[in-house]
Amino acid sequence: MSKPTVRPSRPFFSSGPCAKRPGWSLSALDQALVGRSHRAPEGRARLKEVITRSKNILGIPADWRLAVVPASDTGAVEMILWAIAGERGMDVLSFESFSGTWAQDLRDVLKIEDLRVLDAPYGELPDLAAVDWSRDVVLTWNGTTSGVRIPNAEAIPVEHDGLIICDATSAAFAMDLPWDRLDVVTWSWQKALGGEAAHGMVAISPRAAARLTEASPRPLPKIFRLTGKKGLLEAVFEGDTINTPSMLCVEDALDGLRWAESAGGLPALKARSQASLAVVAEWVEKTDWVSFLASDPATRSCTSICLKIVAPWFEALAPEARAKAVKHLTGLVAQEGAGYDLASYRDAPAGLRIWGGATVDAADIQALLPWLDWAYECTREEFAA
Incomplete structure (x- = not known):
């Protein structure tokens, strides 16, 4: 066949880092708070703005907490798993690369004794009817490497004894997430809004917050800690961060969030x-x-x-x-x-x-x-x- 002549205006189809929003240019970062501390009032305000705008766009319930955390979605998932895994039995859904990683870490690194791995090959989902929702459950809402997503929330009971930990990095800002049926939701800036890498976000329900303050299955490095001697580190959910963020990346995240609002x-x-x-x-x-x-x-x-x-x-x-x-x-x-x-x-x-x-x-x-x-x-x- 003959070679086509019309090319995409923006030929960027990577699954992460993903395409910038339409019309983006480096000028979007002109007001970035470079050369300033993220702990300064202005820096903290911008981090808080990321949290507030994200909660508003995604419809996160008012009593949930949301924080900017290190190491992209991977860091967000791992900090939760390391903080609470092992407090009760766990089911983990494994049906593509990253969900397989969570299963491997729970089994081989954290060595959770009471662990069930529900497997499915690429292109399919595990049997959701086989999940025991009285246990802690780890699931990926959308398989970034398989193109398979959980179709709806019907299989997940609103009332459940364990915590439901949802890796939503390639679902957030593109799909409905059932906040009333989940307890922890994670994502990264580099996916659906085309942000820069290395920063993650973790949203926790009141039930998850209570578990974090009560759980102590293992010592944690500072980079993973959402709690301290006095309980939950509330400042982290108000614009403080565990480690130093890039204020250029923060500005880019804000640009993506503002575009999302303007787009509808x-x-x-x-x-x-x-x-x-x-x-x-x-x-x-x-x-x-x-x-x-x-x-x-x-x-x-x-x-x-x-x-x-x-x-x-x-x-x-x-x-x-x-x-x-x-x-x-x-x-x-x-x-x-x-x-x-x-x-x-x-x-x-x-x-x-x-x-x-x-x-x-x-x-x-x-x-x-x-x-x-x-x-x-x-x-x-x-x-x-």
């Missing part, structure tokens, strides 16, 4: 992401060489849109050759400036991953797809026997 808040962000998924779904429906990795349409992610190549010649390749073919395909698109960072995650089945979060314009994904078709044909000629 969470309903508009969800609609933008769903529009991107709809564009890809229409293309997949008429394209014979590609399919969604998520086997159930109800579980398909609208942010991390993961695809598998189903052409017989590709499926006949050895795993190493499949990876090379995908690298060739995505490399051709990148060389043309038509799309970057489109290969599936390194631990996932060889295929494609298109970020469709709220900062991506569906029109750019529409412009990308002919380039994928073109690159596929070039790759088939190169690799097919």
Whole structure:
């Protein structure tokens, strides 16, 4: 087929760090509080503003606490697991790379004795009916590396004895989160609002706050501590931080939050992401060489849109050759400036991953797809026997 001529205006489809919001430029950081302490009143006020705007956009209940924490979403999840895991039995859902990491850490590092791991392969969800909600439960709302999401909150009881710890890093600001059914929710700035990396956020319910003040399963390094001698470190939820944040990143996070508000808040962000998924779904429906990795349409992610190549010649390749073919395909698109960072995650089945979060314009994904078709044909000629 002939090479396309129309390129995406913003060919940035990485699943993290993700595309900046439309119209972003470095001038958005002109007012960053550089050269000042984050502990100064002005610095603390901006961190507090991140917390307040995030709570308002996401609809976090007023009695929940929200904090900026170190080390992205990974740090946010780990600090909670290390603080409370082992106080009671735990169920963990493992169905892609990061949820698999939480399961591995709980089993092999923290060595939780009463642990059940509910596994599912890439493209599927574990059986939610098998979860024991009387235990602590660790779940990933949206599998960033598998494109599989929890479809709704129906399986999660409002009343539950344990804590439900939700890694929502590629779901926040793009999907509804059932705050009345969760107890801890984590995310990072580098996902749905296109912020800079290395900073995470953790939201905790009153029940989770009570558990944190009561739990003492193990000593914690300072970087993980949300409690002190007098209980919960309340200042952390008011704009203080455990360690030094980047005020450039704080300014960028505020820029993304202000854009989200101007765009129409969470309903508009969800609609933008769903529009991107709809564009890809229409293309997949008429394209014979590609399919969604998520086997159930109800579980398909609208942010991390993961695809598998189903052409017989590709499926006949050895795993190493499949990876090379995908690298060739995505490399051709990148060389043309038509799309970057489109290969599936390194631990996932060889295929494609298109970020469709709220900062991506569906029109750019529409412009990308002919380039994928073109690159596929070039790759088939190169690799097919």
